[in-house]
Amino acid sequence: MKNKKSGINTICTHVGETPDEQFKGSVSPIYMSSSYEFMDVGVKRYPRYFNTPNQEYLAKKIAALEHAEAAMIFSSGMAVISTTLLAFLSSGDHIVLQNDIYGGTRNLIEEQFKRFNIEYSFTEGLDANDFEKSIQPNTKLMYLETPSNPLLKLVDIEAVANVAKSKGILTVIDNTFATPIIQKPIDFGIDIVLHSATKYFGGHSDISAGAVATSQDNIDAIWNLAKNLGGNLSDFMVWMLERSMKTLNIRVKAQQKNAKKVAKKLQKLDAIDTVYYPGLKSHPDYKLAKKQMKGFGAMLSFDLAEGLDAEQFLKSLKLIKPSMSLAGVESTMILPAMTSHALLTPEDRAAQGIKDGLIRFSVGLEEVDALMTDVEQAISEIVN
Numbered sequence: 192m193k194n195k196k197s198g199i200n201t202i203c204t205h206v207g208e209t210p211d212e213q214f215k216g217s218v219s220p221i222y223m224s225s226s227y228e229f230m231d232v233g234v235k236r237y238p239r240y241f242n243t244p245n246q247e248y249l250a251k252k253i254a255a256l257e258h259a260e261a262a263m264i265f266s267s268g269m270a271v272i273s274t275t276l277l278a279f280l281s282s283g284d285h286i287v288l289q290n291d292i293y294g295g296t297r298n299l300i301e302e303q304f305k306r307f308n309i310e311y312s313f314t315e316g317l318d319a320n321d322f323e324k325s326i327q328p329n330t331k332l333m334y335l336e337t338p339s340n341p342l343l344k345l346v347d348i349e350a351v352a353n354v355a356k357s358k359g360i361l362t363v364i365d366n367t368f369a370t371p372i373i374q375k376p377i378d379f380g381i382d383i384v385l386h387s388a389t390k391y392f393g394g395h396s397d398i399s400a401g402a403v404a405t406s407q408d409n410i411d412a413i414w415n416l417a418k419n420l421g422g423n424l425s426d427f428m429v430w431m432l433e434r435s436m437k438t439l440n441i442r443v444k445a446q447q448k449n450a451k452k453v454a455k456k457l458q459k460l461d462a463i464d465t466v467y468y469p470g471l472k473s474h475p476d477y478k479l480a481k482k483q484m485k486g487f488g489a490m491l492s493f494d495l496a497e498g499l500d501a502e503q504f505l506k507s508l509k510l511i512k513p514s515m516s517l518a519g520v521e522s523t524m525i526l527p528a529m530t531s532h533a534l535l536t537p538e539d540r541a542a543q544g545i546k547d548g549l550i551r552f553s554v555g556l557e558e559v560d561a562l563m564t565d566v567e568q569a570i571s572e573i574v575n
């Protein structure tokens with residue numbers, strides 16, 4: 192495949208451009224038509240068939256980045272997650288899920304799956320044998336998310352993929368935090384890769400989108416349900432996403448470089464207890480990160496020292512935005528206990544290691560000095 196030989200920046204900038212045969216413009220035209228001729232054209236194009244020109248071409252870029260045969264774009268991360276899971280699970284089937292996954296995915300499972308008589312188990316730990324122990328005779332899927340949110344724990348992708356393969360179980364991974372710039376799960380034997388493209392793919396906090404990359408056969412199965420459920424992204428937003436993805440590689444690399452420096456500096460502050468970042472040698476999964484990731488990503492978390500007011504800390508920030516979502520070029524922080532994990536009971540949060548003073552930091556493109564100055568001045572506001 193030609194795409195695989197191209198360098199990553201060339202894939203980001205050029206693969207999957209929608210051709211402009213008429214005017215030879217240097218960027219993709221936007222085809223906003225929701226109606227296409229059906230006679231003598233071979234393919235019936237329609238937005239909800241996920242095959243308008245912009246959707247079809249951008250999917251090629253995502254497939255090339257993930258070393259997949261094919262891809263599809265959706266209107267949100269949850270649209271692609273729900274459609275993919277329901278495409279492969281029927282009444283009476285069972286799914287094994289990693290125990291700490293994105294809150295919205297967990298809510299989908301716990302709020303909806305019983306109605307469909309789909310059984311599920313969350314793993315006890317994150318080792319491959321925790322996944323193996325959860326397998327039942329009716330297990331159809333295994334679901335991973337690494338690095339995990341918000342504690343940046345890693346799962347050995349290859350080991351879990353091997354366990355699943357030996358039992359004929361399909362594997363699905365949420366690769367949102369790492370992106371294909373840092374981690375290509377298909378190279379480790381994973382079948383289906385999902386993304387909230389709202390995050391790094393979009394990168395500027397102005398797009399809601401999702402994507403899946405996998406084999407053509409699996410895409411056909413997902414498409415079969417997707418055309419019934421809807422959940423396609425408008426062509427204008429597909430075009431916006433293409434524009435954003437041209438800089439995916441340089442953004443992610445610059446942000447992760449910042450994150451590594453910030454993680455080391457945060458570790459030295461008295462007001463901060465533990466820093467969770469897979470690029471720190473103290474992180475329990477540092478070796479695994481080196482094996483399966485190219486770099487360590489731009490997400491980290493830290494515990495404010497006991498007794499410090501985390502809410503007041505966030506309110507005292509002047510540059511870093513205390514706001515939901517992540518992965519934009521601007522740095523943001525949230526309190527998982529108040530946001531992504533607010534629906535869990537305090538006991539469940541504690542069991543997952545999420546303390547009330549845990550802060551998740553999505554490191555952006557600002558200078559490290561500017562970020563640290565902001566963190567330190569906010570700390571000085573809450574330490575008395």
Ligand SMILES: *Cc1c(COP(=O)(O)O)cnc(C)c1O
Pocket residue numbers: 267268269270293295296336340365367368386387388389390399400401
């Ligand atoms: C945000 C997010 C999602 C959900 O994506 P939406 O675009 O908000 O629907 C799924 N997984 C992870 C890891 C996320 O960060």
